[in-house]
Amino acid sequence: MRVSFCTLGCKVNQYDTESMMSLFAEAGWDIVDFGEECEVSLINSCTVTATGDKKTRQMASRAHTKNPEGIVIVAGCGAQKAAEEMLALPGVYVALGNKNRSLAPELAARAWETREKHNAVGDIMKERVFEELPAMTDGRTRATLKIQDGCNRFCSYCIIPFTRGPVRSRQPENVLKEVKRLAAEGFMEFVLTGIHLASYGRDIETDLIAIIERVCALDGVKRVRLGSLEPLILTEDFCARCAAQSKVCRQFHISLQSGCDSVLARMNRRYTADEYAHGIETLRKYMPEAAVTTDVIAGFPGETEEEHRKTLEFIARIAFARVHVFPYSRRPGTKAAELIDLPKRVKSARAAELIELGRRLEHAYIDSALGSVQSVLLEQEDASGRMTGYTGTYIHTAVNGGSHGEIVDVKLLKREGETALGEIAGDSAESANE
Ligand code: SF4
Known part of the structure; x- marks a missing residue:
């Protein structure tokens, strides 16, 4: 069949x-x-x-x-x-x-x-148990495991809590069993994701940092990357314990959506711009080298020019390594769908400004990493025959030499667009198999 x-x-x-x-x-x-x-x-x-x-x-x-x-x-x-x-x-x-x-x-x-x-x-709203589904694998190097489903947050623009139901977490034993199996098959990088990953464990009396520590402790696991997180998870305890895990990639995607308090309140985001900034400060206190990436919505209903400016200023202040910009799009059935939408041209113009700012910040972030040596998981060959992959800080990197599936130390030399060009440092390829 x-x-x-x-x-x-x-x-x-x-x-x-x-x-x-x-x-x-x-x-x-x-x-x-x-x-x-x-x-x-x-x-x-x-x-x-x-x-x-x-x-x-x-x-x-x-x-x-x-x-x-x-x-x-x-x-x-x-x-x-x-x-x-x-x-x-x-x-x-x-x-x-x-x-x-x-x-x-x-x-x-x-x-x-x-x-x-x-x-x-x-009836998804009555669902209380995580549905076991196998991991998504990408070639033979990276495996993505969904360890959490559902969301209880009800941000005013989001339909997910209605279609995916309440928070359900995957039992730690099942997460560990699958990671062990995939690591034995040769997978090196494990991406832990969820609909609202920061909520992992709330329904089963554990938490995200505990499962991160247990996954990192498994043989064969070389890298653990985290999916999108909310800023309120960035406590002293979480950041200190993450920093103690060398396998945790120093890239954190922390959803922002807006850098202006009044817009955040209308979005029902439950944090202020200051609280967000404080979380990032804590993260950088423990992991100064961490890349912080984010999502932002351009042109949320009612957003004034001044509110938009505040978001631009905030984004520049945080100096994100990458910004994903989404022009606001109305989701029928949500609270925000009852508000009056901004004209499309306003949303597009604001999105373009945010994208341009994000691009400048991304270049600045890559430039600041030039000269450093970072480990790169080689995944693909590009059109000019160079091997490419990502650093732990998620800088797309191209090198001559190395082979697919290897983790190599690369000295970053030069930026070409959004890619860092580098050279393999010493006999680092060995380190992939340690
Ligand atoms: S935006 Fe994220 S946190 Fe907010 S309701 Fe949707 S899934 Fe939940």
Whole structure:
């Protein structure tokens, strides 16, 4: 039997799709490209914008036209929100939301056989247990493990708490078991992610720093990278304990969204710009070399020119190593969706200013690292035959020599755009296998 996948929306959906792919492969299915002939097409849908819903319908229709006898499954946030609407689409036999994803192969086989429509979407708001899904792997070097799902924060612009439900954490034993298995297969870098990673453990009486320490203690683990965190996690205890773990990459993605208190309050972000700055100060006290990256929303409803300026000033003050800018986009069903949107040209102009500032800061950060020696996990060859990878501080680096999957010490010599060019220092390749 053949199955194809189409992922819409965010990185978390990408993760869930890859996990479901592994489950289908384990169950003996052949995975083919979306749009090819197959018995089952799975669309992992997104509902964050009206466009997301439209795309889901388009993809379901495309899958059905290509394989009129096939089964279409709609999984993810779109199905979570509107299961019956999805099931009414031609060819859609299974609606699978943000739970029961581990049952996808079984539900697909059953629908193929019985041709009965099945609504497998559960009430996500009542979900209390983390659903085990396999890690997402990238070649043979880096594995991403989702260790937490759901969010209790209810930021005013975000639909996630409604589509992904409350905080659920993966049991430490299961995290460690999977990391051990992947490390034995040769994976070196482990990225721990979640929807609201800082909440890890709150439902199972542990916390994020405890699982970080346990993962770092495992043989074969060379690097641990953390997904996006909120600033309030940056306490003395957290930062000191992270600093004590040499395997923790010195790159921290700390969501900002706005550098202006009044906008943060309207976003229901639960911290002030000063509290954010204090967290970064603490982080840098223990890890002065750390790269701090962030996300920011341009043109939140009601944002004045002055509020926008405050955000620009704040970003420059923090001197981020990278800034991801998202022009505000309305999510129906959220509190912010009731506010009056700013004109598109204002949002675009503010986004452009933030992007330009972010680019300057990124260059300045890379420039400040020139001359230093940093470990780089080599992952890919670029068009000119150089090996490329990232430093622990997430500087994209290119070198001559070295081979795929090696961790080498590289002296950073020069910046070319957003890439640092360097040379391998001494016989550092050995250190990868220590
Ligand atoms: S933005 Fe992040 S913290 Fe806020 S509600 Fe959404 S997932 Fe939760």
